[in-house]
Amino acid sequence: AQSVSQHNHHVILSEAASLELGCNYSYGGTVNLFWYVQYPGQHLQLLLKYFSGDPLVKGIKGFEAEFIKSKFSFNLRKPSVQWSDTAEYFCAVIPSGGGATNKLIFGTGTLLAVQP
């Protein structure tokens, strides 16, 4: 079955530290990849997406992610986190290609706490 794995369930960082959140998916075909963020008390917001082209994708708020097809990975990075980045981060995949519908398959999420 198609699945998305986020290996870090909880991450605690100090401000200005660098961030990398892992995301791996199990699907052999073409995929569309997403990172969503959910700030405390708010709804899911799209951070960035990859459909095709340059595998290094830049999103909002200084986040970026790199699609490495050979590793089935789409890790999220930020060089210097801020306290306001405290949130839950979700990686998601849409397996595209013939017959696939548009449903997102989500990872279980990573809770990031940034200490001031």
Added chain:
Amino acid sequence: NAGVMQNPRHLVRRRGQEARLRCSPMKGHSHVYWYRQLPEEGLKFMVYLQKENIIDESGMPKERFSAEFPKEGPSILRIQQVVRGDSAAYFCASSPSSGRTSSAQYFGPGTRLLVL
């Protein structure tokens, strides 16, 4: 532009009652998706609808759950005879189109259902 709107934001029901959750997609979006987030779990796809059509309901429980997206009005997720296990956050998302170059989905704030 108004985002995806969901109401109610919080819903409390007793076992055996019906729950009706509403979702108004973003302006210009004709595709609606429902996801469920159980406690301590990631979001799970339930159903994908276009106006007056159910495209993919592979994530819907076989009984008691139904969804519609009428020509006029919001999409409705209906849960009949609720049980405690239905307590969860239900998120609606919308997108302007689907297909091989999938569009990103934009999420509403969710409805938190609590079954007593």
